[in-house]
Amino acid sequence: MVSRVTRNVAISRLWWVLCISSLVGALLVLLSLFGFVFVRGVAAIRPEIFFTVTQGIAGGLANAIVGTLLLVTLAIVLVVPVGIGAAVWVTQFAPDRLRIVVRLSIDVLFGVPSIVVGYFLYVALVETAGWGFSLVAGSLALAIIMLPYVYRAADLAFSAVPRDLVEASVALGARPLTTFVRVAFPWALPGTLTGLLIGVGIAVGETAPLIYTAGWSNYMPTLAPTHSPVGYLTYVVWTFINEPFKQSHQLAYAAAFLLMIAIFVTNFVARAGVEYWASRTRSHS
Amino acid sequence: MRKFTAVALAAVFALGSLAAARAATPILETGSSLLYPLMNLWVASYQAKNHTVQITTQSTGSGTGISQAIAGVAQIGASDAYMGDPQMRGHRMLNIPLAISAQQINYNIPGLNNVHLHLSGPVLAGIYMGRIKYWNDPQIKALNRPYAGRLPHRTIIPIHRTDGSGDTFIFSQYLSFTTPMWSHGPGYGTSISWPSVSTAVGANGNPGMVQACKATPYSIAYIGVSFINETNKAGLGYGLLKNRAGRFVAPTASTIGSAAAAMYPKTPRDERISLVFAPGANSYPIINYEYAIVNPHQKNAETREALVKFLSWVLDHNGGQEMHFLNAVHFLPLPASIAKLSREQVAQIH
């Protein structure tokens, strides 16, 4: 009897050791990845990288950095009104049946592999509409990829606005729009912003849908919406590592490093947002 | 947060508009990774004197070069292959030779990379069809008697291009012209249907081929001659190829020149011709024209002007055809007769 209990305890311990080692293993992989990117990245970063453009397989990354910023910024501009607007409509105005349809379409968007989005825009805009590789085509691709993340975060955030708060506002005689702007919107803002930042993180790191929409350029991007290809950081990582030149490898590592930093920052801000939101929710209840 | 976003936005647009303010005519050159190193030398030198044009160069593969030039996305599609008749029927494009190039067959056999193995079309076809599986296969031994004992019993890993590629085009032409079984099977093209070989690996562009061959012991690859410095640095061996006269020759200026000289008189006005497996005792069998695929009809006047000016400079013996450009990548310049045909084609751009 005693031996069986001891055996069970031993088995339990063994399994937990396995579980804990899987966590340690995962963290080690992460460490290998971070170590790899940071060690090689830091060694490859030179100040000129930020001020010179790519020349063939050497030079700097200024065009790619500005290009990534431009593409993502325009994508945010495109996705915010659509994603958040749709979520507001679904949570505040929509009849039940249509609510389900919109949510379903967002679920579908979640399932679309990013390369399919890129291919769709390539055929439709770059070729058929004759826009060529361009800022708008690239940003649209990113916006479509960000859309489900932004929408779902906003949907959750607006759904979580406490009913009693809204009802109290209405009972005090506030018009629906005032209630929305003064009560629901501030309440849902942090959650929505967090979702947006997650989307931004994903957009910054996308490659496949940009190859055939934004193209690539060695020069500083212009603000021309069409007919002017745009460079971006992920392209450098994916193509320059395949070149047999040391300078191009350096640029690939530097670009990977900058991407990681960008992801760190958006992740950190997003997490801080979640914490802030959670603390506010707690103080309300 | 909002303030930060505003500042970031302002900065981005300030930078963007800065760039827009000095906007010059953009020209996109994309395609052949074999031509890419030379294109970079040309563009850097040309841009130093011409500020009204911005030429972006991209190493994507000849297939991309051809298709993006057709789609009007790129102004110059760089290609090691001329366009086929079916393609020309759909889209009348100019195929303008800019230089003469060649291809080496590289391998990574630890211990044997300083040796130049003798290779023939049928043996290479056998390797890429999976019929010759090991480096010590009797057929390879038969061509390399002095090293027969040193050839290892190791599986050959044939590396091919995954992107549409002019190097695939000229390599598969060499196999097709020398090996009936290949010409009836995969045939030739910028992307062909590779036979099933269990160890075969795909790589992207000439740079990817160098990387893959270097990283993979016992592999074999076909790589453009403009990457000779890189293949040497990577410590890869290169083979001597059997030519039409039955001799085994290395890719040198003299053997490439000999093969090219045999083909100049046969070049038609539209310059679409294969230079592969040329006659001549001293001729290297895998050489080709490096083409600029250009749409003769350019809607935008500024683009047309900039394009014609750049191409004319490239074809000028005091411009892009100067030896120091071509020597750097082991290419040969066009002879006067072919440069003239090319200039006539440039004149057709309207």
Added chain:
Amino acid sequence: MLAGVLTSVAAGICLLLVVLMLVFLLWYTWPAIRYNGLSILNDMTWNIGNQYGTGSSVHNGVAAEPGAEFGGLVFLVGTLLSALLAMVFAVPLALGVALTIVYRLPERLRLPVNALIELMAGIPSVVYGLWGTIVLVPWVGNRVAPFVTHHFGFIPFLGGDAGSGNGLFAAAIVLAIMVMPIMVATVRDVLLAQPKSIFEASMALGSTSWQAVTHAVLPSVRTGIVGAILVAFGRALGETMAVLMVAGNAINILPHNIFSPINTIAAVVVSQLESAVSDASGVAQRSLAELALVLFVISLTVNTVARVAIRGQDRSH
């Protein structure tokens, strides 16, 4: 009411986008669907046809270049195998990590560990691909594959050529690492949503903590875990860049062991699009779009099942 109208337009755009994408893909691929018939699913040969020949190859009234054949079997098998193998690696790991976080980690370590796991989910695909190319592939090619094929070659699918390191195994490892954080986060949330009393009651009845987990907690969250696995599986199916960089770009051949080069639908769309565009008949490009459509349908199915499973779990308590 202006707000209602404006926001309904936004919702309409979401809807329209999805419908447009589906209709467009269907319309665009229609000639390819007719040309290929079922061979897009069960034929092994991908051949855009002879671009330098004469004549043409005609199926169901659609003409392509001579010899053109668009079989997607190799890519379909590669997609499914790499994602399945990734699950074999990732599922036990993710369960272990999630259980550790919920039941074993001291409170003050939870926040940083959660933050790290989330960070892992946000790392760009190309960065995983870079690490895979430079660190993982040489390790697999020089160490793992020769060792395994030599010592365990008698087990089916483990013997034969060790290959170059690029292949199914490397792709599955990279995929496993990429989808693990998503799975961990979902399983963790499912576990945390369970009433603590289930675990405590089982402990009070004298079971060990592991028995409490396996006998009491896990059975009650089964559907949630299946949902989490399916979400991760869906992601693995559609992953592009990292797989493209390490999978070996196989063509016209099925993998014969775990280290063989493979190709996936997502990867082949990126790597073959430009070759396909050079097909004068246009069928190659449309066939590639048809492959993308196949991938679309597969991920859609997997994601829908996953969402149903997760919602079922949410409703059950």
